[in-house]
Amino acid sequence: MLEKKFALLGIAAMTLMASVTACSGKNDNGSSSSGSSSEVKKEKATFTLFNGVAGSKDGNTNETTIGQMLEEQTGVNFKLEFLVGDLNTKIGTMIASNDYPDVLIPDSAIEEVMNAGAFIPLDELIDQYGPNIKRVYGSVLDQMRAKDGKVYYLPLSAQVGDFVPDPEPDAAFWVQRRVLEEAGYPKIKSLDQYIQLITDYAEKHKDDGLTGMVSMTNDWRFFATSNPPMHLLGYPNDGNVTVDTNTLEAKTYAGSDATKRWLQTLNSLNANGLFDKASFVDNYDQYIAKLTSHKVLGFFDYKWQVGNALNTLKDAARKDPSLDGYTYFPLPVTFDENTPDAYIDPQGGVVTNRGIGITVSADDPVRIIQYLDNMLTEENQTLISWGIRGETYEVNDKGRFYRTADQIAKIDESFNEKFGYKYYDWNWPSYDAHSTLANGNAKGVDYQPEVFQMSLTDKDAAILDRYGVQTYTQMFAEPEYRAWYPAWGFAKEQNSPEQIWETKKDELAKKYFPRLVLSSPDKFDSVWESYMKEFDKLDTAGYEKWATEQVKKRVEAAASK
Template sequence: MKTLKMLRLSLAMLLLSSLATACSGNNANNAGAETNSKPDSTNSANAGTEEVKMDKVTYTIFNGVAGSKDGNTNETTIGKMLEDQTGTNFKLEFLVGDLNTKIGTMIAANEYPDVLIPDAAIEEVLNAGAFIPLDDLIEKYGPNIKRVYGDDLDQMRSADGKLYFLPMSAQVGDFVPDPEPTAAFWVQRRVLEEAGYPKIKTLDQYMELIENYAAKHKDEGLTGMVSLTHDWRFFATANPPMHLLGYPNDGNVMVDPATLEATTYSGSDGAKQWLQALNTLNSKGMFDKASFVDNYDQYIAKLTSHKVLGFFDYRWQVQTALNVLKDAARKDPSLDGYNYFPLPVTFDESIADAYVDGPGGLVTNRGVGITVSAKNPERIIQYFDNMLKEENQILITWGIKGETYEVNEEGRYYRTQEQINKIDEAFNEKFGFKYYSWNWPSYGNNSTLSDGNARGVGYQPEVFQMSLTDKDKEILGKYDAQTYTQMFAKPIDRPWYPAWGFVKEQNSPELMWETNKDELTKKYYPKLVLSSPDKFDSIWSDFQKEWGKLDTAGYEKWTTEQVKKKVDMGK
């Protein structure tokens, strides 16, 4: 059995390190028997590794993203197996409150968790000198890190030429398309059903769909739309204009695939059209005003309340809410109408949507680093490296053969219906799928394993089809589709992707532009949405005056240069 095999191997060899999620503190609990063994790796040589004692140790991780429960990795099935292999456990702490405040407190005290995932505050952490360089550690203990990331690691280097953090993922093997869109305008299924499953392509059609349903159900206390604005997640409210104009997510810019020219949109006519649509919805009492004050947890709670008819967001950001609704509908099919359905909405039917991400480059401004507070950082890098072994990439995604997946005669991985039914959110948390789904060095979601199977369970076509309920298939059938992405346009080829991942130097004009732009949009967007319609144009005029003071042309020029550099690197 694979489990037993892995456990036997773990007693014979010291596997290398893997990735982490989030916690604070700086404990190194040394308990248990010590053994000597050499790290092993898959598809890589063991040259340069050293003997390390296998005493038990607990490291702390802080993850600058909210939405998960604090806990220890060894309290999950996956985490315990990885601890058996490496002797290492991680105590995870996730963000509560404001990210900049939390990171600022760490920097002021010069006290950090052993491992830090600072997310959008990574520049502040780097500037504070909180991360140790990883070059020597990777050279000694990171054969799998080098195998998976290869030359891409050079893209992560700081101005001094050193590597201070690891990216969260890298594309390995062939690219497997996602059967679900990266982002969408979402609507409750019951809304579509009552309307006769119309084809919704434009923002006007989407708003009309929601308004008509709400008008027929006035006594149910429904909310037409909510939007997320909390902290760095403000992009969920600010990004829609780029998608409505037919561009994929490149952060603050839209990149012309033909000319590679980058242009901003936050102060554009597209932004005005989007905000005016929300303003109109608000004037009819169907936009949730609390969207501008709610935190992330409150937002997720509202999405699972059955009261919200629609919203725009990226799937990864609302996956927890989607999973809760799906789990409930599996147990009680009468609740299926509260599930959300993704729609490829643009401003005009002549505009092709761009919500589905295709192959892209490495994200270079996000990652996980080992801090100056960490003792024995070699144990951490070994854990990361060990996690990148293919057998452990299978473990953290597919799980255990015979328990959470099977293999057919052709060597294809699959899940039985019984396994699919039992793997709900509660199971994901207990088994460890949730802890290990992101925030660790790993193969990218669209990657393949060496035997051709998809690394991600949901990316295996036969598994995705089996995971669909009868109601899923019925609704997809109404739109002549077998997967959700078949309703969307094919992804645009973007060798520069993601433009939002370009690294900006401290105090650079580009970083200052982004800071000022964020302050400006966070000041004016709420006013524009919540004002009476007759005041909208006046507020927009005030916003434009302030917008004109920004060096937007300089930012666009710099971003265009970075796009072209990235494209040239791939040639």
């Protein structure tokens, strides 16, 4: 134990020395990294940060191992608060009182924050204190500039180095493994096949109190119910549009036959008692609880959104293999089994309508920007992602990072919280998970082939073998490069025609989708007609024109580099 403590202190001290020098140096794996352009103050300071995404516990960063080490380097701790309740209400209260946390991640309410003048410009701070911010974001910052030409917030990630694909899909139609096992591990490619698979299992186990499917509709997470038609058509997650890779034309699908077909499928499931009606009233925590209850056979969602549930089930199955059947398996479902899927995120551009900013309430923006810049050193990106060498990862004689079986076993959800992986995941400026470190290792631990293979249980390996693959993504189509991706990340001004279209479209979906799914099948068409009468009043042509223009701008910008 003493050796481990001294090792921890030694690593922190070495990282501290690296962060306060103005020169570049080599780390122990031979990679280079940039230090801060000026000495970072070490006096202790605590700043407040509000994250507009729910799902994590409030707390201080220095209550975690990673946070403690970063505090040793910079003297800075953050008191974190995460969303509870409605995002727009919370942000609206801040704006009305003109009282903000020091640092703000407003998520989808970022335009309201910008319109209120809550963020300070970062250009001078970055020029003076942000060498690593410049290195990581480079020309991407130009895409973040407001109308006045200034940068007010940083994207939460940027692609650095080579692009590494994820061995697991970013989204899928998920099904419990026991359902596949009982069916003899069939190849499921179409929506009809998927629904039949679930229906057959539910019919054979009528007395088990099972739910065929659930869906997520709470607040901004409504996309988990409205997005599937896009994926079922064979497109990646571009938000409100699908984009033709040849013509670059963006088309909406909210009023399409694809959306009608998807909702009619859920309507049929509901009529047969296989859809959870509470999907339209449950909050996020209730949704996650149902996914871990062992009673839900299937659902569609994005891996990042259901990660808590998936990890909880995997942790339980590792400790007790008899529970493996309750874990979920991802399937590449489309309307037509001959249509290639697009569930794996392609390499593309940068999300410009989300980010982290320093507010007008902050007393010491310099300390904050220095902290953010310090996080982007190679050493700290390694720390935040991989952890501590000898404790949470190892390095072989070829310089490749890996984890031992014991390390993989101990890094469960509880460990993630205590160590700080959970606090530092997708909340801060960082290398994108698909990136590589300067030494060639994947930035995202799960993207490293050695780690993925070691993390597989005997049950994992067996089911993958039944499908003739070594990774889950080998069951999915390879992604096609899209320079604009994702279109949902295009920045738009508050009260602009495109924002108004999205707001009204979302309002119509939240009003009519519950009626469409929960109505009796004989009334579905009449409800759909009512929905379309209102939808047709929207300036969809104008929105598609704007989205197409944004796509073409991104493609042209990428071609000029």
